[in-house]
Amino acid sequence: MADDALDLARALIARASVTPDDAGCQKLIGERLAAAGFAVEHLRFGDVDNLWAVAGDSGPLLCFAGHTDVVPPGPLEDWSHDPFAATLDDGWLIGRGAADMKSSVAAMVCAAERFRARHPEHGGRLAFLLTSDEEGPAVDGTRAVMDWLAERGVAIDYCLVGEPSSTDTLGDTVKNGRRGSLNGHARVRGRQGHVAYPHKADNALHRLLALLADLAAHHWDDGDEFFPPTSFQVSNLEAGTGAENVIPGIAEARFNWRFNPKQDEASIRRHVEQRCVAHGIPAEAIAWRLSGAPFITREGALIDATRAAIREHAGLDTVLSTAGGTSDGRFIAPTGAQVLELGPLNDTIHQANERIVAEDVARLSDIYEDIVARLLN
Known part of the structure; x- marks a missing residue:
C-alpha cells in the first residue's frame, strides 16, 4: 500500500x-x-x-x-x-x-x-x-x-x-x-506617413507608448497582509512596416494585470478608459478578457x-x-x-x-x- x-x-x-x-x-x-x-x-x-x-x-x-x-x-x-x-x-x-x-x-x-x-x-x-x-x-x-x-x-x-x-x-x-488576472489588447489607429513629414501623419505608436508608460507608472494599491500590490505588465508590442522611414499607422499591445481584492475588473477598466481619453485613444480600442477574479x-x-x-x-x-x-x-x-x-x-x-x-x-x-x-x- x-x-x-x-x-x-x-x-x-x-x-x-x-x-x-x-x-x-x-x-x-x-x-x-x-x-x-x-x-x-x-x-x-x-x-x-x-x-x-x-x-x-x-x-x-x-x-x-x-x-x-x-x-x-x-x-x-x-x-x-x-x-x-x-x-x-x-x-x-x-x-x-x-x-x-x-x-x-x-x-x-x-x-x-x-x-x-x-x-x-x-x-x-x-x-x-x-x-x-x-x-x-x-x-x-x-x-x-x-x-x-x-x-x-x-x-x-x-x-x-x-x-x-x-x-x-x-x-x-x-x-x-x-490574484485575479485581467488581459487587455489595445489596437490604436493613426495615420501612416513618411518620417520626414510627421505633420502629415499620426504616429499610432507614440500615442500607445504614452498610454502604456502612464499605466506602468500608476500606483494601483499597496496590497494587504495576504496579497502583494496589483501589478501591470506589457507582454507584447507590435507596430510598423519594418522600414525605418515609415511612421506606423497602427500599433498594438497586449498587457496584463495581476490584481488583489482591492481592485476588480470594473475599477481597472475605468482607470484605463480615463487615461485613454487623455492620450487621444478611444476606449473601444481596447479589448478585454478576464481570466479570473x-x-x-x-x-x-x-x-x-x-x-x-x-x-x-x-x-x-x-x-x-x-x-x-x-x-x-x-x-x-x-x-x-x-x-x-x-x-x-x-x-x-x-x-x-x-x-x-x-x-x-x-x-x-x-x-x-x-x-x-x-x-x-
Whole structure:
C-alpha cells in the first residue's frame, strides 16, 4: 500500500494527456473510485472530459479538485528520459505531470480509498472534480462543471486543489488564494506617413507608448497582509512596416494585470478608459478578457485541518500564500467554498525534466487523508 499512490501516479503520467485530451486518465480513476463506493459521473462538455464523483449521503461536502491534462513536453531532446515513461531515477519521479498535477491526483485517489475503507460510516460527503481543460482555455472544464452542479443544487463546502504549492519541501507552502488576472489588447489607429513629414501623419505608436508608460507608472494599491500590490505588465508590442522611414499607422499591445481584492475588473477598466481619453485613444480600442477574479480563504476549518495535518506528517508550520498564477480554484471559491491548494514542489512545472521526490507522493497522500479525517470524521 505504501507504493500505491506512486504506482497510480506513474500510470497516469504514462498517459500522454496533453490538453484537452484526457487519454483515459479519468476512466482509470473513475473505476477505482467506483470500487471505493463513489457515485461516478463522466461529463463531456465540448472537447473536454470531466469527472464528478461523490461518496456519502449528507453533511458537509469536501471536494478534491484537480486536472488530468498536462502541457506539451516540448523538444524531446531536452529531456533526460521519455516525458511519458514516468521514470524513477535516483529517488526522483520524472515525467510530464509529475508535479503538475498527476501525482496530486493519484495521492488524492489513494487517500480517499483508504479513508473510505477505514471509515465506511464517515460523516459528510467526499467528492472529486477532475477536468482535462485546466491547462487550456478553461471554459468547458471546472467552470462548466460548477455550472452543472449549481443547476442541481450541489454546493461545495471545502475544496482541496492539488496544484503544486510547495516551495522547498513538501507542505511548506499552501495557497489560500490567488490574484485575479485581467488581459487587455489595445489596437490604436493613426495615420501612416513618411518620417520626414510627421505633420502629415499620426504616429499610432507614440500615442500607445504614452498610454502604456502612464499605466506602468500608476500606483494601483499597496496590497494587504495576504496579497502583494496589483501589478501591470506589457507582454507584447507590435507596430510598423519594418522600414525605418515609415511612421506606423497602427500599433498594438497586449498587457496584463495581476490584481488583489482591492481592485476588480470594473475599477481597472475605468482607470484605463480615463487615461485613454487623455492620450487621444478611444476606449473601444481596447479589448478585454478576464481570466479570473481574485479569491481567498482567510480562515476556517479547512485551513485549521490542513495546518494540523501538515504539522503531523511533515513536521512543518506551513505558510499561507497567494503568489503565482491563477488556478481552477477561481471557479470554485465564488460559490462560497473554502478553497486551499496543496501539492508537491513547483520548481520544475512546465519545464523539461519535470520531477518530484518519489517518496513525496505517498507523504502527500497521507496528508490528504488526515485532512479528510479531521473534517469528515
